[in-house]
Amino acid sequence: MDSKLTLYNTLTRTKEVFAPLDPPRVGMYVCGPTVYGDPHLGHARPAVTFDLLFRYLTFRGYKVRYVRNVTDVGHLENDADQGEDKIAKKARLEQLEPMEVAHYYTERYHRAMDALGVLTPSIEPRASGHIIEQIGLVKRILEAGFAYESNGSVYFDVEAYDRQHRYGRLSGRVLDEMIANTRALDGQDDKRSPYDFALWKKASPEHIMRWPSPWSDGFPGWHLECSAMSAKYLGERFDIHGGGMDLMFPHHECEIAQSVAACGHDSARYWVHNNMITINGQKMGKSLGNFITLEELFTGSHRLLAQAYSPMTIRFFVLQAHYRSTLDFSNEALQAAEKGLDRLMKGVETLGKIVPSAVSTVEVSDLENRFREAMDDDLNSPMVISALFDWVRQINQLRDGQQTITAPDLDRLRTLVHTIVSDVLGLRDEKGGEGRDLVAPLVEMLLDIRTEAKAARDWATSDRIRDRLTEIGIRVKDRKDGCDWEIE
Structure with missing residues (x-):
């Protein structure tokens, strides 16, 4: 079947036919977690979304190098070059070494991802392990004239960049409007403008995480790590950069500026963003009391949860919505997902009980065509699940003798259903095994x-x-x- 995969490119705001730079190879970089707390619902959606893309590209025959980073340094409290490093703060409060904190929560993240059926990436680099590459990138940006040193810190000059390129292409923001609506912030006197961002920060005397550099003993800015690590493992040009919509500005916008300033061209050809999640219609947040960790979901220990929900129920629920739509978690929706997953898995199990006949009254190609058409249309997993439910009805009819299928067609159907459900959607029967x-x-x-x-x-x-x-x-x-x- 000749089909073309389309992806919605956030950079151009259009669906585009996916054409890798070097087929059949694909380079994909996805922003991973900042490891200073337990994995939560906000981690689940991008992980499942880009796992689905990874799995489908592999199914389509591409050799995918999937890079997902771990942020273990440089992510400050207010994301605006001020405040304490989030991991260092956690280490200070718990009287631990920062790398103890990073290791502990990285391992918890990995266990949660394993439970959700998320495949491990090809490479999982850590920001703290790539300080040399980040210092090298800062030097290139300085040499190109798009950064300046100030009291031991180095800042990206957004206004100088905007004069030659356009800052805000990804998020749709206009620098002049940003300037008009930006007020001066206390503690940012080192910057020429409040919308400039740090490439390298001089460490204060009490700052634990620091490295020597030509400018000061300090640490890299949060935005810098992804530009440096994606270039190291995927080259200065690669195919897909992904992450949650909350990262579009400022993180991904700054990544684009850094890469263009250093290399003279964009790094990623396709920018893919999953939409946000809400809890009972509200944005998730600790201040609202609706911040739910994955462990609380799996055990049902949060006060907003009526019961525990299994990892596969969470994965199935995420896949039931298109990745670009808002996803609202509620007990009613999760319970419906639980029933739907159970129905699907019972249909898969029933496939093993069907007795073949001399003739087929069903067309297995219908399921294959619908699966490919849906996935090729910007990863439309809800339509794939709809097609599977239609076939669960036919599978039950085959079992009851209301429809018939030949042995070759039955083997083909079993293989196809296993491929769709297990290999691509990544679902497994938690009640079986x-x-x-x-x-x-x-x-x-x-x-x-x-x-x-x-x-x-x-x-x-x-x-x-x-x-x-x-x-x-x-x-x-x-x-x-x-x-x-x-x-x-």
Whole structure:
């Protein structure tokens, strides 16, 4: 099937046919977490979104180098070159080394991503491990005339850059309007203008995380790390840069300016951003009391949660919405997702119980075509899930004999469903696995005994087996040609 993948390019605000620089290779850089706290809902959406893109590009035959960074230095409290480093502050409060904090929360992030079925990236660089590259990038920007040194710190000269290029292309902001609406900020006297941003910050005497540089003992600015690390691992030109919409300004806007200033051209060809999440219609925030960590979701321990929600329920819920739409978390929506995922997984399980026939009354190509068309249309995962639910109905009809399928078509359908559900969407049956493999023979043996009891009109034994299985969470469904069962 000849199809072309389109992606919405935030830089141009249009859908564009995805054409890698060096097919079949793809370079993809995604902004990862700042590791100073437990992973939360805000981490889940970009992780699942770009995992989906990674998986689908791989399915399409591309060799993908997926780079996802870890910010472990330089991200200051107010994101405006002021305040304390977020990790250093956590270390001071907990009387730990900053790298202890970074390691602890990085490991917690990794465990949460594993639970969500997010594949590990090809490379996961840390900002603190690339200080040399960041210092080199600052030197290049200074030499190009787009930065200046001030009291040991180095700042990007936004106004000088805007005269030759346009600052604000990604976010749609206009520098003149920014100037008109910007007031001078206390503590930023080192800057020529309040909208300039730090490339290198001189460390105050009490600052723990510092490195020597030509300008001072200090640390790199937050925006600098991604420009330096993407260039190191993907080159000065690469295909996709991704992240959450909250990073579009100032972080990604500053990245573009840095890369153009140093290299003379854009680095990424496609900028892809997932939209934000809300909780019961409100923006998530600690001050609102609706800040929910992933562990709280998985255990149901947050006061706003009516129950625990499994990692696959969260992943399925994220995939049910297009990545560019706002996603609102609520108990009602998560419970509906839980039921939908259960229905889908039962359909997948039912595939193993279908008996092939001499003729096919279903067209397996329908599912394949709908899957490819939806994914090629800017990763439209909701339409893929809709197609799968339509096929769950047909799978149940095949099981009940209302439709028929040949052995070759059945094998093709099983392979296709596994590819879509497991390989591309990244969903797995949390109620199945090894435990079910051990339970299944025992359940089948009990149901054989029940069948014999029914044949002998021993209704008491038949009902007792069914009722005891129901008590332990196994539902028995009688059919004309026998019975079926499922774990609740």
